[in-house]
Amino acid sequence: MVGARLTVRADGRGLAYADEVAGDRDRHGVLWARVTEAPGQGRPDFREMHTVRQRTAMLRRLCQVCGGPASRNAQGWLFALRRPGVEERTPGWPEGLLCSKPPVCEPCARLATRHCPHLDAPAFVRVRKPRVWGAFGGFFLPRPGGGLVAGEDDHLPYGHPQARWFLASQLVVELTRCTAVALAGTAPPPRAPGGAPDRPRAPR
Numbered sequence: 134m135v136g137a138r139l140t141v142r143a144d145g146r147g148l149a150y151a152d153e154v155a156g157d158r159d160r161h162g163v164l165w166a167r168v169t170e171a172p173g174q175g176r177p178d179f180r181e182m183h184t185v186r187q188r189t190a191m192l193r194r195l196c197q198v199c200g201g202p203a204s205r206n207a208q209g210w211l212f213a214l215r216r217p218g219v220e221e222r223t224p225g226w227p228e229g230l231l232c233s234k235p236p237v238c239e240p241c242a243r244l245a246t247r248h249c250p251h252l253d254a255p256a257f258v259r260v261r262k263p264r265v266w267g268a269f270g271g272f273f274l275p276r277p278g279g280g281l282v283a284g285e286d287d288h289l290p291y292g293h294p295q296a297r298w299f300l301a302s303q304l305v306v307e308l309t310r311c312t313a314v315a316l317a318g319t320a321p322p323p324r325a326p327g328g329a330p331d332r333p334r335a336p337r
């Protein structure tokens with residue numbers, strides 16, 4: 134939900150909120166979607182995390198399920214990833230994968246394996262360097278005659294020249310220095326066969 138407060142900056146060079154405050158942008162100057170805070174309300178939804186919670190969990194390496202510290206060992210932070218489809222499997226998967234799901238702690242990883250339909254048979258990966266890459270969200274462009282028109286949802290790397298027309302809703306990290314791992318009682322890590330095409334990525 135974007136809200137009616139989204140508008141074009143007074144100088145015509147990007148998006149703004151009519152009543153914008155400092156916290157509406159991150160340190161890269163990217164504008165973030167506003168959400169209504171309603172702690173404790175509603176059922177947990179494992180597909181779509183609350184924007185503020187997602188960003189906080191990603192930056193502070195908190196478990197995406199319980200909000201406690203995510204599991205970390207010498208191989209890195211623990212991420213639970215959707216197993217790649219055949220066309221998504223690349224040699225070295227998931228090295229370089231763009232990810233908007235924060236890490237997990239081990240107890241939640243085990244629970245998710247058993248109870249969460251959206252993490253059906255997840256692949257567990259240890260990531261030494263989850264690098265802040267950019268944001269997931271959507272472009273809004275000025276409509277001739279006034280107002281804004283929404284574009285497709287997309288990934289946007291920080292520093293992108295069109296960032297001023299982008300409304301972010303999820304922080305995206307690039308997973309680097311990855312090691313596929315198996316948690317006790319879960320399926321073994323997937324093998325990554327060669328010859329598959331590279332995963333499509335947003336232009337830099």
Ligand SMILES: [Zn+2]
Nearest residue numbers: 196199238241
């Ligand atoms: Zn947890």
